[in-house]
Amino acid sequence: MSCLNIFGEENSLTIKKREELDRLKLQKEKPLVFKKMRAMDNLLASGSPVPQIVLNYDYLCNFQCEHCCSDLFMNKTGKAEKADLKRKLTPEDVRTLANQVHELGGSQFVLSGGEPLTWKLFDKVIEAIDPERFYIAIDTNAWFLSKEKALHLKKIGVDKCQISLDSFVEEEHDLFRKRKGSYKKVLEGVANAKGAGMKAIIMTCLTKTRTYAKEFKDMLDWAKTNEVGVYVTFAKPVGAWENHTEELCGYKEIEYVQSLSKEYDVFTRTSGGHGLKMGCIAVKRSVTVTRYGDVMPCPYIHTSLGNIFDKDLKEILDIGIKLKHFSFGVKRTCLAGNKDEYFVKEYMPKTWGPKDKGIMPLDKVFGPEDYIN
Numbered sequence: 001m002s003c004l005n006i007f008g009e010e011n012s013l014t015i016k017k018r019e020e021l022d023r024l025k026l027q028k029e030k031p032l033v034f035k036k037m038r039a040m041d042n043l044l045a046s047g048s049p050v051p052q053i054v055l056n057y058d059y060l061c062n063f064q065c066e067h068c069c070s071d072l073f074m075n076k077t078g079k080a081e082k083a084d085l086k087r088k089l090t091p092e093d094v095r096t097l098a099n100q101v102h103e104l105g106g107s108q109f110v111l112s113g114g115e116p117l118t119w120k121l122f123d124k125v126i127e128a129i130d131p132e133r134f135y136i137a138i139d140t141n142a143w144f145l146s147k148e149k150a151l152h153l154k155k156i157g158v159d160k161c162q163i164s165l166d167s168f169v170e171e172e173h174d175l176f177r178k179r180k181g182s183y184k185k186v187l188e189g190v191a192n193a194k195g196a197g198m199k200a201i202i203m204t205c206l207t208k209t210r211t212y213a214k215e216f217k218d219m220l221d222w223a224k225t226n227e228v229g230v231y232v233t234f235a236k237p238v239g240a241w242e243n244h245t246e247e248l249c250g251y252k253e254i255e256y257v258q259s260l261s262k263e264y265d266v267f268t269r270t271s272g273g274h275g276l277k278m279g280c281i282a283v284k285r286s287v288t289v290t291r292y293g294d295v296m297p298c299p300y301i302h303t304s305l306g307n308i309f310d311k312d313l314k315e316i317l318d319i320g321i322k323l324k325h326f327s328f329g330v331k332r333t334c335l336a337g338n339k340d341e342y343f344v345k346e347y348m349p350k351t352w353g354p355k356d357k358g359i360m361p362l363d364k365v366f367g368p369e370d371y372i373n
Contacts, residue, residue, distance in 0.1 A: 018229060018265050022199065026135065030159075033135050036107040043105050044284065047328055049317045052108035053101055054288040054299055057089055057125050059114040063141055063177050086292050087309055091121055095128040097289065100313040102133050110162070112139040112288075112299065117149065123156055131157020138162065139203065142189025143182060150189075150196035161193040162231060165202045167210075168219035190228060201229040207247035208235075208339075211256060220264045229265040232257055234337035236300045237344070242352050248339035269298075270333050279331035283320035294359055297326055300336040302351045302358055303365040319362075322371050 027034040043050045098109070109129050116122060116138045129136060137160035138153070145161065153161070163186055167173040170183040186202075193200035202223055210216055223230045234249045235241065260266050269286070270279050282297040287305070289295055294304035295316045306316035320326055325335060325343060335343040350365045 026159075030132065030135065032133055033107050036105055036133075037135075039105060040107065044328075047321075048104070049284050049321055050105050050107075051101075051283065051285055051287045051317070052106065052110060053097070054110045054112050054286060055094070055097075055125075056112055056114065056288065056290050057094065057116070057121075058119050058291050060118040061113055061115040062118055062143055063115065063179055063182070088291050089289075089293060091124040091128040093293070093308070094125055095130075097308055097313065098129045098134065102130075104314060104317075106134075108135045108137070110137045110139060115141055115143070117144040126156050126158065131159075135159050139164070140189070141177065141182065142185045143179070145185070145189035145192055147192045147195065150192040150198065153193075154196040154198050158198060160199040160201065161189065162201050162203045163189050163193070165204050165219065168215045168222065172215070190226070194228075201231050203231045203233065205233050205235055206249060206253070206257070208249050208253055209247060211249060211253040220260065220266060223266075224264050229267065232266060232268050234268070234334055236337040237348055238300045238302060238336065238351070239358075243349075245339060245344065248337065248344065250338060250340040251333075254333055254338060268334065279333060280326070280335050282335065283317060283323075283326035284328060287317070287320070290359065292359075295320075296359070297323075298336065301348075301365075302355070303360045303362050305362060322373075323366060324370055324372050327372055 023034065023037070026037070040050050101109075111122075111125065113119075117140055119125065126136065136158050138158060139162045142161075142163045145163070150161075165173060165183075165186050166176040173183040173186070174180050190200045190202070202219070204216075204219065206216070220230060222228075234254070235247055237243055237245050237248065254268075257266065257268065269281055280298075282301065283305075286298060287295050288297075288299045289308065290304075293307045293309040295306055295308060295313070296302060296304060297320055305320040308316070321328070324330065325347075332341065332343075335341055336348060338344060347365060351360045353360075355361075
C-alpha cells in the first residue's frame with residue numbers, strides 16, 4: 001500500500017454509520033452549522049482552507065501529564081517570564097476570531113488547553129464563539145465532568161466531549177496522569193456526557209509499543225460495546241516529549257490502526273471523515289490558536305504562521321497554504337507523528353530548543369525553499 005494514500009479506505013461502515021447519525025442530529029439541533037458543513041466540500045475543492053479552530057484560550061490545568069504537548073507553553077516556575085507580559089486572548093478577541101471563521105465558512109471550534117473546564121471565563125468564551133454558528137467540542141480529562149457540569153455544558157451549546165484515556169489499565173492511566181482516581185473519572189465522564197445529550201469520544205495516544213498492546217485492544221472492545229468512538233493521536237516529539245523519537249509510530253503501526261477501523265469506530269486526524277481524504281489536515285482543515293494569538297499549523301507543530309492580533313485569519317491562512325507541506329494535493333500522513341516521514345527528521349527538530357513561551361518563529365523552521373513558487 002502506498003505511503004501517500006494509506007488512509008484512502010479508512011472510512012469503514014462503522015465510521016460511516018456514526019457520521020450519518022452525527023449529521024442527522026446536527027441538522028436538527030444546529031441547522032446553520034449543518035448547512036455550513038454541507039458547503040465545506042465545495043470550498044475545499046476550490047482551494048480555500050476551511051479549518052476548525054483548536055483554541056487554547058488558556059493553559060491552566062489540574063494535571064501534569066507525561067506527554068503534554070502544551071508543556072512548554074505553561075509557566076510552571078511561577079516566575080514573571082517575558083511571555084507573561086504578552087497580550088492574551090479575551091472573550092472579545094474570541095468573538096472577533098469567530099466572526100472571521102464564520103465568514104470563511106468554518107463551522108467547528110475545539111476548546112483545548114490545558115484543561116478547559118478550569119477556565120474561569122469558560123461560559124463567556126462559549127458565548128463569544130456563538131454556538132448557533134459553530135459545532136463546539138472540548139478536550140478534557142473529565143475530572144470536573146460531573147452530571148451537573150455535563151448538563152450545563154449541553155445547555156450553553158457544547159456538542160462533544162473528547163475525553164483523554166491513556167491506558168485501559170486503571171493503575172497505568174492514573175500513574176501517567178499523576179492523579180489517583182482519574183481513570184474512574186474518565187468512565188464517569190463518558191457516561192455523564194452521553195447522559196446529557198452530548199457526543200462523547202475517547203482520545204488516546206499511541207506509541208509504537210502500545211499500538212499492539214492487549215490493553216489498547218481491550219479499550220477498543222469496551223468502546224465498541226458502549227458505542228463510543230476512539231480518536232487516536234500518534235505520539236509526537238513535542239512539549240514534554242520534545243526530542244523523544246524512539247517510540248514514534250511509523251507506516252506499519254499507522255496501517256495497523258487503519259485496519260482496526262474495519263471492526264471498530266477508531267479514527268485519526270488523517271482519517272478523512274465524510275469522504276474528505278486529504279492526509280495531513282494542518283492549515284487546510286485545522287489550525288491551533290494559542291492564548292497569545294499565534295496561529296500554529298496544528299497543536300504539534302510549534303511555529304507561528306501569524307498572530308490574530310496583527311492580521312486577519314484569512315491573511316494568516318494564505319501564508320500557511322503556500323507552504324508546500326500544508327498545500328492542497330499533498331496527501332501525506334500526520335507530518336509530526338510519523339517517524340518515517342521526512343518532516344519529523346528535517347523540520348520537527350527546528351521547533352525544539354529555547355523559544356518564546358513554547359513557540360518558534362516561522363523563519364526559524366521554514367525557509368524560501370519551503371514555499372510554493
